[in-house]
Amino acid sequence: MADPRFYSVAGPIKLHELAKIAxxxxxxxxxxxxxxxxVRALSDAGSEHVSFLDNKRYVExxxxxxxxxxxxxxxxxxxxxxxxxxxxxxEPYRAYARVAQAFYPKAAARKKISDSAIIHKTAKxxxxxxxxxxxxxxxxxxxxxxxxxxxxxVIGDGVVLGQDCIVGPCVSLSHAIVGDxxxxxxxxxxxxxxxxxxxxxxxxxxxxxxxxxxIDDDVDIGANTTIDRGSGPDTVIGAGTKIDNLVHIGHNVKxxxxxxxxxxxxxxxxxxxxxxxxxxxxxxxxxxxxxGKGTRIAAKAGVVGDLEPGSxxxxxxxxxxxxxxxxxxxxxxxxxxxxxx
Numbered sequence: 001m002a003d004p005r006f007y008s009v010a011g012p013i014k015l016h017e018l019a020k021i022a023x024x025x026x027x028x029x030x031x032x033x034x035x036x037x038x039v040r041a042l043s044d045a046g047s048e049h050v051s052f053l054d055n056k057r058y059v060e061x062x063x064x065x066x067x068x069x070x071x072x073x074x075x076x077x078x079x080x081x082x083x084x085x086x087x088x089x090x091e092p093y094r095a096y097a098r099v100a101q102a103f104y105p106k107a108a109a110r111k112k113i114s115d116s117a118i119i120h121k122t123a124k125x126x127x128x129x130x131x132x133x134x135x136x137x138x139x140x141x142x143x144x145x146x147x148x149x150x151x152x153x154v155i156g157d158g159v160v161l162g163q164d165c166i167v168g169p170c171v172s173l174s175h176a177i178v179g180d181x182x183x184x185x186x187x188x189x190x191x192x193x194x195x196x197x198x199x200x201x202x203x204x205x206x207x208x209x210x211x212x213x214x215i216d217d218d219v220d221i222g223a224n225t226t227i228d229r230g231s232g233p234d235t236v237i238g239a240g241t242k243i244d245n246l247v248h249i250g251h252n253v254k255x256x257x258x259x260x261x262x263x264x265x266x267x268x269x270x271x272x273x274x275x276x277x278x279x280x281x282x283x284x285x286x287x288x289x290x291x292g293k294g295t296r297i298a299a300k301a302g303v304v305g306d307l308e309p310g311s312x313x314x315x316x317x318x319x320x321x322x323x324x325x326x327x328x329x330x331x332x333x334x335x336x337x338x339x340x341x
Contacts, residue, residue: 001040002104009103011037015069018050019087021102022071022095027086034085036068039100050103052096071095117149126163144180156191162217175229179217179239187224190215194228194235194251194269207231209251216240222247222263231269238275250287262299274309298324 002009016032019025026032040049042058045067052071053062059079062070069085071092080086089095114133119125123137126145134152137143141155144163149155153167156174166183167173173184174191184190196207211230215237221227222245229235229251236254237243244263249255253267256275261267265279268287277291280299285291292309302316315324 001038001044007104008107009038010105011035011103012048013102015085015087018069018099018102021098022087022089023098024071024087024089024095027077027088030069030085030087034068039096039103040067042067042070050096050099052092052099054093054096071099120157132169150186159191168223175211176213176215178215179219181218182215183220185221185223185225185245188221189224189226190221191229192226194231196231196251196269211235211252213237216257219243225249228253228269233270244281256293 012035014032015026015030015034018036036050037048040051042051042053042061042065045051045065047066047068049067050069051065051067053059053076059076062076063079063081065081067084069087070080071087071089073090073092074088077086077088087095110130111128113129113131116133117131117135119137120139122139123141125143126147128145129143129147131149132151135149136154138155138157138159140158142160143149144161144165146163147161147165149167150169150171152169153171154173159173159176161178162180164181165178168184168186170186171184171188176191191213193209196209197204198207209229209231211232211234213227213229213235216239218240219237220242222243224245225243225247227235227249231251233252235249235251238255238257238259240258241255243261246264247261248266250267250269252270255273256277258276259273260278262279262281264282267273267285270287271285271289271291273291274293276294279297280301282300283297285303289303290306292307292311294310295307296312297303297318298314298321301314301318303313303318307313312321313319314321
């Protein structure tokens with residue numbers, strides 16, 4: 001259950017309201033006026049709770065659950081225990097996300113600027129902003145309305161934030177233009193120098209990094225991620241892209257719209273990632289590549305060449321998923337034969 005010290009629940013919510021929120025249909029036998037107070041996992045839920053089934057691995061838990069109502073795909077409805085109300089949807093997890101948001105809506109920010117915040121006289125602060133203790137806002141920075149700047153965050157000179165942005169504690173932002181509704185979690189570093197050096201026998205000469213970081217609307221950037229500014233061209237993060245914790249984006253990289261980049265992934269400089277690409281955890285992408293629209297890259301894959309749109313790859317060097325899996329199977333067979341000798 002959600003700890004009430006940290007979360008405030010907004011229930012109860014009636015079944016017919018939940019169906020509307022989820023975009024789901026109430027299965028036959030469900031009482032539209034029955035009320036539910038919270039969301040819980042299948043194994044923890046009681047008769048007053050909402051749960052969901054999205055993975056067939058948990059069908060057995062679903063069949064034994066005490067949840068009062070469950071969001072479920074119609075294909076699994078027959079496995080429900082007696083007395084459980086069902087909300088039928090082809091996308092149970094997305095439906096659950098909407099329901100959970102209804103029970104736990106975003107808390108209204110306290111509109112206050114801390115006395116210990118340091119704000120340059122030329123900075124522009126929009127209406128209804130919250131700026132916490134120790135935050136620093138540099139010269140000519142622009143903070144849009146309804147933003148929340150966390151404790152000890154540093155917003156550098158000239159940085160622009162759109163409206164409704166959340167900047168977590170200890171974030172550093174420089175050389176960046178940020179859109180609306182962007183969430184930047186704790187410890188993120190954006191706009192620092194890219195790794196640009198002209199190598200030589202005597203010394204490696206630093207190349208000035210003269211670009212920016214451009215972040216479009218509705219981007220979410222996980223804790224302790226780093227995004228380098230461009231060396232001349234800009235580094236770009238497209239609208240709706242979600243970046244996990246501990247990701248590194250190199251200079252001049254261009255990430256398209258609605259990409260998903262999972263933790264500890266690295267994207268090297270000047271690579272172009274088109275829209276709707278998914279990168280699994282610890283994937284590594286070499287520099288100066290083009291990753292086609294809708295590509296899926298498996299965890300720990302090492303991409304060293306361009307990928308056509310719609311590719312699904314894994315392994316190192318990354319190759320088509322079926323080919324990589326066949327190679328893994330062959331190696332296992334060879335190892336088994338060697339053990340039998």
